[in-house]
Amino acid sequence: MINKLAKPKNILKGSQGDKLLLLGNEAIARGVLEAGVGVATTYPGTPSSEIADTLSGMASEAGYYFEYSANEKVAVEVAGSAAVAKIRSFVSMKHVGLNVAADPFMTLAYVGVRAGMIILSADDPSMWSSQNEQDNRYYSLLSGMPMVEAANPQEAKDFILDAYDFSEKIEMPILFRTTTRLNHTRAPVTLGPRRPIETIGDFIKEPGRFVPVPSVARKRHLVVLENLKKAEELSYKTNFNKTFGEGSIGIITSGVGFNYTMEAIKLLDLDAEVLKLGMTNPLPKDLISDFLKRHKKIFIVEELEPYLELNVRSLAKDVAPTVEIFGKYTGHIPRYYELNTRKVLEGLSSAFHLEIPFNFKKVDELYSSISSELPPRPPVLCAGCPHRATFYEIKKATFNKGIYPSDIGCYTLAIQDPLHMADILFCMGSSVSTAAGLSKVTDKTVVAAIGDSTFFHTGIPALVSAVYNKHHFTLAILDNRTTAMTGHQPHPGIGITGMHEQGEKIDIESVVKGIGVKNVVKINPFKVRESINAIRAATRTEGVSVVISEAPCALVDVAEKRKKGEKITPYVVVPELCIGCKICIDQLGCPAIYWNESTVKAEVDITQCTGCSVCAQICPKDAFKLKED
Amino acid sequence: MEKYEISLVGVGGQGILTAAELLAKCAMLDGHNVRVGEIHGMAQRGGIVQSSVRIGKDVYGPIISEGMADLIIGFEPVEAMRGLSFASEKTIVLLNEHIVYPTVVSMGKAKYPDMDYIKSSIKKFTSKLYSFNAMDLALEAGAAITMNLVLLGAAFKIGNIGLNKESMESIITSTFPERFKKTNLKAFNLGYDYFK
Numbered sequence: 078m079i080n081k082l083a084k085p086k087n088i089l090k091g092s093q094g095d096k097l098l099l100l101g102n103e104a105i106a107r108g109v110l111e112a113g114v115g116v117a118t119t120y121p122g123t124p125s126s127e128i129a130d131t132l133s134g135m136a137s138e139a140g141y142y143f144e145y146s147a148n149e150k151v152a153v154e155v156a157g158s159a160a161v162a163k164i165r166s167f168v169s170m171k172h173v174g175l176n177v178a179a180d181p182f183m184t185l186a187y188v189g190v191r192a193g194m195i196i197l198s199a200d201d202p203s204m205w206s207s208q209n210e211q212d213n214r215y216y217s218l219l220s221g222m223p224m225v226e227a228a229n230p231q232e233a234k235d236f237i238l239d240a241y242d243f244s245e246k247i248e249m250p251i252l253f254r255t256t257t258r259l260n261h262t263r264a265p266v267t268l269g270p271r272r273p274i275e276t277i278g279d280f281i282k283e284p285g286r287f288v289p290v291p292s293v294a295r296k297r298h299l300v301v302l303e304n305l306k307k308a309e310e311l312s313y314k315t316n317f318n319k320t321f322g323e324g325s326i327g328i329i330t331s332g333v334g335f336n337y338t339m340e341a342i343k344l345l346d347l348d349a350e351v352l353k354l355g356m357t358n359p360l361p362k363d364l365i366s367d368f369l370k371r372h373k374k375i376f377i378v379e380e381l382e383p384y385l386e387l388n389v390r391s392l393a394k395d396v397a398p399t400v401e402i403f404g405k406y407t408g409h410i411p412r413y414y415e416l417n418t419r420k421v422l423e424g425l426s427s428a429f430h431l432e433i434p435f436n437f438k439k440v441d442e443l444y445s446s447i448s449s450e451l452p453p454r455p456p457v458l459c460a461g462c463p464h465r466a467t468f469y470e471i472k473k474a475t476f477n478k479g480i481y482p483s484d485i486g487c488y489t490l491a492i493q494d495p496l497h498m499a500d501i502l503f504c505m506g507s508s509v510s511t512a513a514g515l516s517k518v519t520d521k522t523v524v525a526a527i528g529d530s531t532f533f534h535t536g537i538p539a540l541v542s543a544v545y546n547k548h549h550f551t552l553a554i555l556d557n558r559t560t561a562m563t564g565h566q567p568h569p570g571i572g573i574t575g576m577h578e579q580g581e582k583i584d585i586e587s588v589v590k591g592i593g594v595k596n597v598v599k600i601n602p603f604k605v606r607e608s609i610n611a612i613r614a615a616t617r618t619e620g621v622s623v624v625i626s627e628a629p630c631a632l633v634d635v636a637e638k639r640k641k642g643e644k645i646t647p648y649v650v651v652p653e654l655c656i657g658c659k660i661c662i663d664q665l666g667c668p669a670i671y672w673n674e675s676t677v678k679a680e681v682d683i684t685q686c687t688g689c690s691v692c693a694q695i696c697p698k699d700a701f702k703l704k705e706d
Numbered sequence: 707m708e709k710y711e712i713s714l715v716g717v718g719g720q721g722i723l724t725a726a727e728l729l730a731k732c733a734m735l736d737g738h739n740v741r742v743g744e745i746h747g748m749a750q751r752g753g754i755v756q757s758s759v760r761i762g763k764d765v766y767g768p769i770i771s772e773g774m775a776d777l778i779i780g781f782e783p784v785e786a787m788r789g790l791s792f793a794s795e796k797t798i799v800l801l802n803e804h805i806v807y808p809t810v811v812s813m814g815k816a817k818y819p820d821m822d823y824i825k826s827s828i829k830k831f832t833s834k835l836y837s838f839n840a841m842d843l844a845l846e847a848g849a850a851i852t853m854n855l856v857l858l859g860a861a862f863k864i865g866n867i868g869l870n871k872e873s874m875e876s877i878i879t880s881t882f883p884e885r886f887k888k889t890n891l892k893a894f895n896l897g898y899d900y901f902k
Binding site for chain 2: 258262333335337419439440450451454663
């Protein structure tokens with residue numbers, strides 16, 4: 078059940094001077110190892126997941142503690158308290174995870190830590206795997222917690238070490254902000270030495286600092302502001318902020334924006350001085366002021382919000398009022414999606430009237446002439462995925478007349494044709510609470526769907542609230558025994574811990590019953606008729622009812638069967654029985670079933686079929702049969 | 707090497723990320739700087755996979771700009787066509803003719819373009835098109851799963867990548883478990899020997 082992708086042996090065993098090809102996330106995990114961190118926690122989320130999976134894979138052998146926490150808030154609190162007790166700690170999450178953890182995050186900035194702590198937020202410009210592309214650099218501004226950004230895997234590893242030292246000097250955690258193209262870039266990384274790991278701390282009581290009742294909090298806010306001043310002074314003595322090259326044009330950048338900048342100025346053969354900021358809160362005002370005074374024209378390259386630009390503009394007003402600044406406010410760099418070299422090239426070209434040595438327009442025109450005819454290939458639920466079966470059954474049980482709130486996980490893919498079984502989604506856990514709201518203000522049957530890991534993450538408080546407030550809807554908990562979307566991490570319902578040990582297994586049914594849900598039923602989604610009947614009965618009971626649909630993730634199931642040498646027998650269509658009614662194709666959308674134009678019948682791709690049998694159960698002519706040898 | 711950019715395009719499960727990693731390890735062994743770009747998570751579930759390998763001292767980030775690829779390895783015909791955003795007249799395109807139908811096509815809701823149309827579309831961008839069925843050679847090597855190595859072998863022959871074939875063979879040998887070594891090397895060499 079533990080992520081099979083994590084093969085951290087070389088990352089753990091590698092010694093100083095070794096040069097490895099590492100994913101940005103693996104390089105970060107190596108940095109955490111080199112920094113001698115004693116406690117690491119996470120809730121998995123793309124693009125951060127491999128950091129934690131790598132850390133989990135090394136934990137027991139390396140000798141530090143690692144856990145998959147139930148959610149990001151818990152993860153920050155566990156790691157935060159460890160750092161208060163003088164043990165270096167690390168938390169990683171995706172950008173929206175920091176929304177969940179925002180409460181302890183804000184207060185941690187006030188009370189601070191006594192050993193180094195890093196809170197890593199992996200932002201996802203272009204939303205490759207996310208519901209928004211919020212720019213978490215504003216969390217640093219909001220909290221007063223200093224922030225570090227790196228451009229490539231090597232620098233990310235090195236900055237992790239520097240950030241721990243920095244954190245200890247000001248007794249505050251550091252927000253380490255990455256974006257997808259750092260997390261998911263592979264590059265050569267030279268390893269450094271490892272600090273000894275300490276895991277037994279010393280909690281020295283100081284309630285006047287660590288219990289922020291109003292009288293304490295009032296004092297601590299002043300400390301935050303004082304620390305920010307101190308942090309800026311300290312930043313001049315670090316390696317975080319650097320300049321490259323020289324020229325009359327000045328370019329200010331941070332994170333992966335630096336990569337595109339360097340490539341663009343090379344292609345343009347442009348003489349420019351680049352100020353690369355690694356510490357982006359507090360900003361090095363003296364350094365930036367000198368830089369502004371050295372150049373008449375400034376160009377700012379950053380992904381997402383005009384965070385640097387806003388600060389640089391406000392500083393320029395005082396120290397270099399005549400300097401001309403180009404960036405997002407002038408329309409030279411877009412405020413949405415991830416950047417690339419081309420976007421920076423075009424921005425620089427338009428700001429400084431430079432000719433780009435490549436005809437992008439010609440390529441674009443040619444491409445648009447062919448690309449509109451291509452069949453789309455959106456991500457879909459896998460062949461044999463139990464979610465497909467459950468959604469088919471919910472749809473049938475409610476005569477497709479219900480409202481179907483969804484949640485965050487693979488099952489959100491039920492939004493696709495032909496299922497269309499995702500109607501509303503805000504964030505992790507919102508299926509339960511949106512079902513409550515919608516059932517209050519409509520007379521429709523409401524059936525929400527939530528995954529097992531998401532249920533533990535934020536579904537439980539929402540369910541407590543719904544039962545307490547006497548709401549009326551059905552919640553389907555899709556228990557596929559893993560955190561599938563992010564790479565098959567364990568969760569409280571599995572009972573395997575981040576240390577790869579057997580932990581306590583939290584039984585979903587007992588939790589639901591303990592909350593006070595009276596109508597709880599368990600189904601096997603691969604038994605179609607029984608499941609439809611059970612779901613229909615659940616929707617017809619008063620109050621909150623819960624259907625637990627229990628079947629393992631098809632990817633895990635097939636992999637485990639293969640490992641055990643168990644045979645997987647696919648289904649095939651008997652052509653004489655198939656009448657070409659297309660019910661299987663139009664109602665399931667299983668990637669293993671396809672339509673043969675010439676025979677006008679359905680067929681099965683036996684290399685994909687897992688033998689789940691759902692198609693066989695819904696075929697009106699019984700045309701699907703298990704393949705004989 | 708100043709800069710050599712390879713775009714690998716196809717669908718989930720075709721071994722694209724592995725192929726990209728092998729290329730990058732080979733580049734490192736030959737003493738070059740390298741960046742690999744890949745996308746994980748929701749984008750992967752049966753969907754499109756586009757990975758990039760950028761080699762050379764002028765390389766900082768992982769993303770190939772439109773039209774800038776030196777080589778496109780199309781693991782699947784429609785995805786090779788979709789990957790043409792990276793192509794211009796300088797680009798070499800290696801096309802695997804083995805089709806993986808998108809769900810909309812298998813459901814009969816969209817048409818899959820025919821192979822001649824795909825090839826003529828590629829030729830609008832570049833004359834340097836090499837096409838073959840890598841799956842046939844993978845099966846000849848002994849396993850469908852080695853299709854990515856067949857494509858790597860062919861890419862080494864036609865791509866002018868500037869990496870040593872011996873380096874790649876040693877990377878293949880050291881990356882996979884002993885029992886797959888022979889099949890993988892056979893697949894790589896079947897691909898290498900296909901184009902004269």
